[in-house]
Amino acid sequence: MSAIRFEVLHVCKQSGARLGKLYTPHGVIETPIFMPVGTQATVKTLSPEELKEMNTQIILSNTYHLWLQPGDDIIKEAGGLHQFMRWDGPILTDSGGFQVFSLSKLRRITDEGVEFRHHKSGAKLFMTPEKAISIQNNLGSDIMMSFDECVELPADYNYVKESVERTLKWAERGLKVHKNTEKQALFGIVQGGDFEDLREYSAKKTVELDFPGYAIGGLSVGESKETMYRIIETTIPHLPTNKPRYLMGVGSADALIEGCIRGIDMFDCVLPTRIARHGTAMTSFGRVVIKNQQYERDFTPLDPECDCYTCRNYTKSYLRHLFKAEEMFGQRLLSYHNVYFLLKLMEQVRQAIKEDRLLSFRDEFFAKYGYDDPNNKRQF
Amino acid sequence: MSAIRFEVLHVCKQSGARLGKLYTPHGVIETPIFMPVGTQATVKTLSPEELKEMNTQIILSNTYHLWLQPGDDIIKEAGGLHQFMRWDGPILTDSGGFQVFSLSKLRRITDEGVEFRHHKSGAKLFMTPEKAISIQNNLGSDIMMSFDECVELPADYNYVKESVERTLKWAERGLKVHKNTEKQALFGIVQGGDFEDLREYSAKKTVELDFPGYAIGGLSVGESKETMYRIIETTIPHLPTNKPRYLMGVGSADALIEGCIRGIDMFDCVLPTRIARHGTAMTSFGRVVIKNQQYERDFTPLDPECDCYTCRNYTKSYLRHLFKAEEMFGQRLLSYHNVYFLLKLMEQVRQAIKEDRLLSFRDEFFAKYGYDDPNNKRQF
Numbered sequence: 001m002s003a004i005r006f007e008v009l010h011v012c013k014q015s016g017a018r019l020g021k022l023y024t025p026h027g028v029i030e031t032p033i034f035m036p037v038g039t040q041a042t043v044k045t046l047s048p049e050e051l052k053e054m055n056t057q058i059i060l061s062n063t064y065h066l067w068l069q070p071g072d073d074i075i076k077e078a079g080g081l082h083q084f085m086r087w088d089g090p091i092l093t094d095s096g097g098f099q100v101f102s103l104s105k106l107r108r109i110t111d112e113g114v115e116f117r118h119h120k121s122g123a124k125l126f127m128t129p130e131k132a133i134s135i136q137n138n139l140g141s142d143i144m145m146s147f148d149e150c151v152e153l154p155a156d157y158n159y160v161k162e163s164v165e166r167t168l169k170w171a172e173r174g175l176k177v178h179k180n181t182e183k184q185a186l187f188g189i190v191q192g193g194d195f196e197d198l199r200e201y202s203a204k205k206t207v208e209l210d211f212p213g214y215a216i217g218g219l220s221v222g223e224s225k226e227t228m229y230r231i232i233e234t235t236i237p238h239l240p241t242n243k244p245r246y247l248m249g250v251g252s253a254d255a256l257i258e259g260c261i262r263g264i265d266m267f268d269c270v271l272p273t274r275i276a277r278h279g280t281a282m283t284s285f286g287r288v289v290i291k292n293q294q295y296e297r298d299f300t301p302l303d304p305e306c307d308c309y310t311c312r313n314y315t316k317s318y319l320r321h322l323f324k325a326e327e328m329f330g331q332r333l334l335s336y337h338n339v340y341f342l343l344k345l346m347e348q349v350r351q352a353i354k355e356d357r358l359l360s361f362r363d364e365f366f367a368k369y370g371y372d373d374p375n376n377k378r379q380f
Numbered sequence: 381m382s383a384i385r386f387e388v389l390h391v392c393k394q395s396g397a398r399l400g401k402l403y404t405p406h407g408v409i410e411t412p413i414f415m416p417v418g419t420q421a422t423v424k425t426l427s428p429e430e431l432k433e434m435n436t437q438i439i440l441s442n443t444y445h446l447w448l449q450p451g452d453d454i455i456k457e458a459g460g461l462h463q464f465m466r467w468d469g470p471i472l473t474d475s476g477g478f479q480v481f482s483l484s485k486l487r488r489i490t491d492e493g494v495e496f497r498h499h500k501s502g503a504k505l506f507m508t509p510e511k512a513i514s515i516q517n518n519l520g521s522d523i524m525m526s527f528d529e530c531v532e533l534p535a536d537y538n539y540v541k542e543s544v545e546r547t548l549k550w551a552e553r554g555l556k557v558h559k560n561t562e563k564q565a566l567f568g569i570v571q572g573g574d575f576e577d578l579r580e581y582s583a584k585k586t587v588e589l590d591f592p593g594y595a596i597g598g599l600s601v602g603e604s605k606e607t608m609y610r611i612i613e614t615t616i617p618h619l620p621t622n623k624p625r626y627l628m629g630v631g632s633a634d635a636l637i638e639g640c641i642r643g644i645d646m647f648d649c650v651l652p653t654r655i656a657r658h659g660t661a662m663t664s665f666g667r668v669v670i671k672n673q674q675y676e677r678d679f680t681p682l683d684p685e686c687d688c689y690t691c692r693n694y695t696k697s698y699l700r701h702l703f704k705a706e707e708m709f710g711q712r713l714l715s716y717h718n719v720y721f722l723l724k725l726m727e728q729v730r731q732a733i734k735e736d737r738l739l740s741f742r743d744e745f746f747a748k749y750g751y752d753d754p755n756n757k758r759q760f
Contacts, residue, residue, distance in 0.1 A: 040702075070701040
């Protein structure tokens with residue numbers, strides 16, 4: 001029996017977006033959902049209690065980072081990742097593939113696996129599909145990901161074709177060594193760059209391997225949003241309707257909504273916490289760069305429509321001061337707000353699906369956010 | 381009428397330490413007390429709610445820093461410092477004197493005031509006793525401090541003598557311009573370096589000015605602890621028994637206890653939060669440097685005798701990981717623990733005073749902490 005179970009509760013008559021429930025060993029998740037990222041066994045600056053308080057249903061953590069520091073053996077000894085970091089809700093771990101390809105230097109890819117250098121120490125390391133599974137087994141995440149090759153775009157057709165074959169072989173090898181299927185569900189990842197035929201091929205072949213869930217990987221890696229949406233549209237029809245679909249590494253407000261409309265159930269991204277640490281807040285009216293002079297004497301909250309801890313208590317003037325003074329509490333308050341903002345957005349999306357009005361919701365949201373203003377498109 | 385009222389409830393028969401109550405416009409403080417430092421309108425990494433949760437009774441904030449960033453005019457416009465930073469308990473602000481003398485460069489001291497350069501921008505600034513009061517009036521702290529000259533030790537006798545006279549004149553000028561006495565209490569500061577006769581002179585003359593409370597300044601600035609204790613002993617007999625006594629800038633566990641034994645009621649120091657951010661925890665058994673290899677697989681709490689949030693939830697292994705991975709949440713968890721540790725220590729001190737056994741408590745505490753071990757003295 002699989003570790004997870006997925007139910008589609010409703011399909012939005014206006015948009016085709018899905019409302020679902022994903023049952024995991026550590027709790028039930030209402031989908032579509034955004035997963036805050038806790039790369040190194042902590043969602044940067046935030047406590048597990050704060051994540052709970054803002055209704056975080058599941059977090060993502062990174063296999064690559066935890067393998068190198070503190071080491072998956074130590075986390076296993078601690079009783080697994082949930083116990084180690086004191087997060088008792090569901091956890092999804094990625095496969096390390098994305099980091100191996102984006103962070104490490106001097107990598108050499110063979111069918112066997114990837115040889116590469118540690119992104120800090122320069123030490124020689126070797127990652128294989130089997131190793132990625134074994135690390136994730138040690139971490140004990142609820143949802144694991146197959147080891148895949150993530151190709152940066154634009155890329156050569158023949159290279160991507162070869163890479164898709166390799167990722168398929170790696171997926172099969174991962175499935176073979178994953179024994180803990182009753183406690184941990186292993187998802188397959190569709191690749192294929194921005195080539196529609198390769199995406200279709202990758203989707204069909206991955207589905208043949210029969211995973212309990214499927215991810216669309218290798219997007220948000222340099223291509224335009226139009227391309228990203230086109231690739232999602234190409235891929236989705238080849239994924240089973242009764243399994244969860246996860247769009248990896250995507251977390252801007254517009255892409256979350258557009259992804260749901262195209263049938264995605266799960267998202268993750270470091271975006272909200274990363275831009276928060278650099279002083280940018282996501283709000284109902286677009287982004288706020290808190291260090292701007294205009295907020296010096298602005299004694300109103302970050303987002304007047306938000307009821308998060310930060311917005312209920314602090315003014316833009318105070319937040320600006322914290323960033324000008326380089327105080328960590330500012331990064332903490334903005335991280336809180338941004339994660340809250342995306343979780344709340346997904347809650348509104350779920351409600352809109354339930355009421356068959358997701359397209360209308362999108363239009364209202366975009367109008368308020370300033371998305372209609374062509375000069376503001378990068379503000380997402 | 382003064383903004384504050386002070387009561388001595390009990391004097392420890394064994395040690396002479398005082399148990400008291402200090403009534404301020406924002407609440408009643410049980411003394412002796414340690415005041416966590418929120419230099420830039422935030423106790424680094426911690427929220428006001430967390431400070432409340434660990435029974436913080438009063439915090440200290442820095443006039444010099446807030447004057448320069450965001451500016452006391454902005455804080456006044458925000459409704460005062462309490463409102464600006466959302467801390468509704470008592471606040472003590474220092475006078476800026478210590479920072480003018482320790483942080484700034486190229487300073488020129490005259491009887492009029494101090495001309496100096498901004499510690500970051502290099503801009504030319506001028507601080508006077510009147511300015512220090514006006515800034516603190518804008519901040520709206522419950523307890524304000526007189527502008528004083530803080531001399532680094534060792535220092536020349538004649539220079540210190542001259543400086544003591546200057547500080548006395550500055551104190552008088554400050555008193556003259558402070559009008560908001562019903563809402564904000566202004567404390568005087570005793571100086572005099574490590575010269576007993578100058579300390580006695582400074583104390584007597586400062587007390588003649590009739591402040592509602594007195595601080596001992598210019599200690600913990602390079603002298604030995606023996607010298608510090610001797611100077612406290614020299615000064616205390618010249619301070620009135622019915623006014624609070626505040627030892628500025630001292631926060632190591634041993635000095636807090638020794639200070640109380642010598643009749644001090646209030647302390648502040650950045651020590652707990654500063655060493656926390658660098659990975660050092662204060663515990664019942666001495667200091668723990670969390671990055672040490674020995675904690676890699678140590679799945680026990682930081683301090684088995686501590687019941688703070690950090691110790692109730694996290695292991696040394698996890699905390700070490702957070703510091704190795706340079707995660708802010710580690711700094712937050714250690715800051716929480718260290719502040720809690722000192723507040724709890726003061727609670728134990730108050731209990732020991734009540735039960736006339738503070739000397740016994742000190743001996744037990746020091747024995748456990750490893751203070752008897754001469755090699756461990758610097759561990760405080």
